[in-house]
Amino acid sequence: MFSNLDNIRPALKALVSALREDYPYASVLAVEDAWRRWSISRQGVNIDASGFGGGSGYVVRVFDGTGCAEYSFNQFSPQRVPEIKAVIAGRLAEQNKALGGIDPLPTPIPPDEPALLREHCEYKLDPRELGDEAIIDKLGSIREKALALDERIMEAQLGMAHRAYRKIFISGNRDLDETYMWTTCSLAMMVARGQELKYAYQGFSNLGGAEVLDQVEGGLESVAKTALDLLDSEPIPPGEYECVCDPDTTGMIVHEAFGHGVEMDMFVKDRALGREYIDKYVASELVTMHDGSTVDEAATMAFDDEGTLTGDTVIIDKGVLKTGMCDALSAARLGVKPTGNGRRESYERKAYTRMTNTYFEAGEHTMDEMISSIKYGFLLQQPSSGMEDPKNWGIQCMVTIAREIKDGKLTGKVFSPIVLTGYVPDLLKSVTMMGRDMELAGGGFCGKGYKEWVKVSDGGPCMKARIRLG
Amino acid sequence: MIDRIKSALSDCGIGLWRINDNTEESAELFFVKKQLDTRRFKDVRKFRVTVFRDVEKEGKALRGFTSVTLLESMSGEQLREELKNAYYAAQFAANPTYELPDPVQSPTIETAGELFEAPLAESAGRMAKALFSADNQSDAFINSAEVFVIRCRRHILSSEGTDVSYTDGKVTGEFVAQCREPEDVEIHNIFTYDMLDTESLIKKVREALSFVRDRARAKRILKSGKYDVVLSGDQAATVLSYYMSRSAAHMIYPGYSTWKAGDAVQGENISGETLDIDLCATEPCSEEGIFMSDLPLIRKGELLAIHGNNRFCRYLGIEPTGQYRMLKCLNGMTPFEELKAGPCLWAVTFSDFQMDAMSGHFGGEIRLAYLIDGDSVTPVTGGSINGSILEAQGNLQFSLERYDSANYSGPYAVRINGVNAAGTEG
Incomplete structure (x- = not known):
């Protein structure tokens, strides 16, 4: 798979060598990408193979006297090496002239320690072997079962997306090569209450192939129940409540409320409160948080988009903030080691500090134990969106459904939609129980602000905490 | 390249198709405070080809389509392979049939204005300087910013006879306004203009700095x-x-x-x-x-x-x-x-x-x-x-x-x- 990159690897090395004649640092990241998405709904059947993000292409990074610069392109051949070198020189000269009077941010050139790596992930069933027909048939048959569950279900949307990619990173001292694939499935059901459409959703994901499709049918009953329960939902009386978060909601809190705040490019910009809390308690002692590629999920990779090898970063250790996640440029500016979190939406975009697989460690309780410990509160399920606030650690997360708990039991009453607000450390310090089973979900993408979408997974166990809901 | 794609489509027996030939170039600037963080440039050209396939199922006429992205660096064999795979897939994405868009033709519609005439690097520099020109107070300031100047050339062709091309472009980006006293706070702002609208950007920065001052005392x-x-x-x-x-x-x-x-x-x-x-x-x-x-x-x-x-x-x-x-x-x-x-x-x-x-x-x-x-x-x-x-x-x-x-x-x-x-x- 992806043999094109084998053919041009010598030319990529030649490009880096040619650039190093003029620049103290030069590297190239080459990406070859195969992507396909299948979906079926009332809108019809759709198969799209037109590419994920930018698709296949190249990004060169150099350092000149001003600092870091990058050039993204998707036409390359051995013959184009001199031309690309000239384009970079010309564009840099033009830009530097236009920026006269603006000072550069001092940035040491990140170390380029020697590394040689060839890595790939395991999978059971390549979607290309399964074939478009079988995938559409399977999605269609699950959809029919979903619609047959209850006549009030007016729509069931089924989807599967698959990306296989190969990345080669070459610098003066590094030659890295990885081939990975992830596959995700989605199951959504809709019910109508007049003009208002309510929907319930479940995602499925893996680091691997179409074998994930086998999990989807198992979600039919719970998604249908949630959708139908939403028909009787009402707005929640605002207030602070004892809550049980399901693993997906825990994952959203891990990712949105805390994870973004310890992306260390935010430390460089003085945008993250987390910088002042290193080695301080930010959470209950029950909370230990990780980010990295030592688990197998959709965001697992061997090296990041700046050629830094990945690993496991312990962000919070028993309630104490130990470190953040860091890309190579930010690490150079802060004088710390990069953690393998320099990621790009595609070769067309800048690398930022980004999360990968981010999660809380499991504890020792069951969800039933948590529910039975609550006099009045809610079980929060199905997170729908969230937004970071690294500067002030404010929470904005939305979940679709809050199930009422009274005297240790679910009453059957549901509220929707729900906005979670408050101060992140207050929430994390209020954690009194952690579930014993950890789950990761990699169905979604993460943005930086409102753009730069990268594949991530997040999760944890179910979790009991005190949360402000509205 | 268009001729190579048409030839490959013909070789594969694909009679209904659309080609979206998109060329995009950009100059991108990234700042921390008023200091330059990173400069980026981009030159990409992609050919998004949509192939349509008519099938009949249980007596009903259906039409499916699948899109695929082709690059100039692909060989003739690779082009045919990608198109064949897409055409094969299209039969399984079949929906009730419908007419394709009526054919239209037009000479290239060139968008006028400075954004399309000045060098990208110069435009990016002008927008960056405009951004920081309103950042002249010590209590509230721009914490960080990104400026993207993008120009595109789009060419649409179809088997039905459509042949249209035009240019477009935009200036887009974001900036974070910060105020440290009495409480250290920030407000995230995004902007998009279809011209080098330095005045609107300056106005937006002034308003954002005013809001962030108020947020600091909120x-x-x-x-x-x-x-x-x-x-x-x-x-x-x-x-x-x-x-x-x-x-x-x-x-x-x-x-x-x-x-x-x-x-x-x-x-x-x-x-x-x-x-x-x-x-x-x-x-x-x-x-x-x-x-x-x-x-x-x-x-x-x-x-x-x-x-x-x-x-x-x-x-x-x-x-x-x-x-x-x-x-x-x-x-x-x-x-x-x-x-x-x-x-x-x-x-x-x-x-x-x-x-x-x-x-x-x-x-x-x-x-x-x-x-x-x-x-x-x-x-x-x-x-x-x-x-x-x-x-x-x-x-x-x-x-x-x-x-x-x-x-x-x-x-x-x-x-x-x-x-x-x-x-x-x-």
């Missing part, structure tokens, strides 16, 4: 309850986007929206302003090769038109309009000062304000709002609002003052009564 004192809420700028645009979404053919054909032309989509009992909304063409033609023009959408609360891409419009038996990205609201009869007079909560910035077109719910966490009661104006932060356009749409009031962005032109503010807020206390 108190977490919002009490839970119902408020008359004033939403302004991008939030007003987001609320109105509900009407654009619900009137789209891809929402109506599957029954997600039950709207049809002639419906009183704002409801029957309207005590506020009746809506007048247009959709605006922001490019000469859609990616399917449909020439686009401005479309009157709603007048006096009544839906005039359905809009959308070719397939869903054909299914609904209406002329395809292409997919719109810009909404223009013609309402606005109350001066802003009057609109926010009387007890209300003017919510200025949110962490992420959202409108769910399926449910009609809108809301978000408040970064800065003003509690206004007569002459008393108190900046507040924290808490959230959670409203329903279905409940609120009968009593909307709009400001006389206007607000323009790349996707919206309309009143600067809308007042919505009786919106639930979750406070930071009580």
Whole structure:
């Protein structure tokens, strides 16, 4: 798979060598990408193979006297090496002239320690072997079962997306090569209450192939129940409540409320409160948080988009903030080691500090134990969106459904939609129980602000905490 | 390359197709405070080829399509392989048949203006300098910023005879405004212009710096309850986007929206302003090769038109309009000062304000709002609002003052009564 990159690897090395004649640092990241998405709904059947993000292409990074610069392109051949070198020189000269009077941010050139790596992930069933027909048939048959569950279900949307990619990173001292694939499935059901459409959703994901499709049918009953329960939902009386978060909601809190705040490019910009809390308690002692590629999920990779090898970063250790996640440029500016979190939406975009697989460690309780410990509160399920606030650690997360708990039991009453607000450390310090089973979900993408979408997974166990809901 | 693709299509026996040849170049600048972080440049060209395949199933005529991206570096064999795979897949993506867009031809439509004439690096430098020209106070300042200057050349061809090309471009980016005292806070801002609009950017920076000063002294004192809420700028645009979404053919054909032309989509009992909304063409033609023009959408609360891409419009038996990205609201009869007079909560910035077109719910966490009661104006932060356009749409009031962005032109503010807020206390 992806043999094109084998053919041009010598030319990529030649490009880096040619650039190093003029620049103290030069590297190239080459990406070859195969992507396909299948979906079926009332809108019809759709198969799209037109590419994920930018698709296949190249990004060169150099350092000149001003600092870091990058050039993204998707036409390359051995013959184009001199031309690309000239384009970079010309564009840099033009830009530097236009920026006269603006000072550069001092940035040491990140170390380029020697590394040689060839890595790939395991999978059971390549979607290309399964074939478009079988995938559409399977999605269609699950959809029919979903619609047959209850006549009030007016729509069931089924989807599967698959990306296989190969990345080669070459610098003066590094030659890295990885081939990975992830596959995700989605199951959504809709019910109508007049003009208002309510929907319930479940995602499925893996680091691997179409074998994930086998999990989807198992979600039919719970998604249908949630959708139908939403028909009787009402707005929640605002207030602070004892809550049980399901693993997906825990994952959203891990990712949105805390994870973004310890992306260390935010430390460089003085945008993250987390910088002042290193080695301080930010959470209950029950909370230990990780980010990295030592688990197998959709965001697992061997090296990041700046050629830094990945690993496991312990962000919070028993309630104490130990470190953040860091890309190579930010690490150079802060004088710390990069953690393998320099990621790009595609070769067309800048690398930022980004999360990968981010999660809380499991504890020792069951969800039933948590529910039975609550006099009045809610079980929060199905997170729908969230937004970071690294500067002030404010929470904005939305979940679709809050199930009422009274005297240790679910009453059957549901509220929707729900906005979670408050101060992140207050929430994390209020954690009194952690579930014993950890789950990761990699169905979604993460943005930086409102753009730069990268594949991530997040999760944890179910979790009991005190949360402000509205 | 176009000839190579056409030849490969012919070799594969593919008779129905569309080619979207998109070339994009950019200059991108990234700043921390006023210092240059990174410079980036981009030159990419992609050929998105959509192949259509007619099949018959149980006596019914069906048409499927699949799209694939081709690159100039691909060999003839690779082009044929990609197209063959796409054509094979298209038979399994078969839906009720429909006519492809009518063929259109046009000489290249060149967009005029500095953005298209000056070197990209020079334009990026000008926008960056404009951004920082308004950053001249010590208490509130730009923490970090990104500027993207992008130019595109688009060429659309189809087996039906369409051959259209045009240029477009934009200046887009974001900046974070910060104020350290009395509380260290920030507000995230995004901008998009279709020209080198340095004046609008300077105005936006000034306004953002003013807001962030207020956020720094804002108190977490919002009490839970119902408020008359004033939403302004991008939030007003987001609320109105509900009407654009619900009137789209891809929402109506599957029954997600039950709207049809002639419906009183704002409801029957309207005590506020009746809506007048247009959709605006922001490019000469859609990616399917449909020439686009401005479309009157709603007048006096009544839906005039359905809009959308070719397939869903054909299914609904209406002329395809292409997919719109810009909404223009013609309402606005109350001066802003009057609109926010009387007890209300003017919510200025949110962490992420959202409108769910399926449910009609809108809301978000408040970064800065003003509690206004007569002459008393108190900046507040924290808490959230959670409203329903279905409940609120009968009593909307709009400001006389206007607000323009790349996707919206309309009143600067809308007042919505009786919106639930979750406070930071009580």
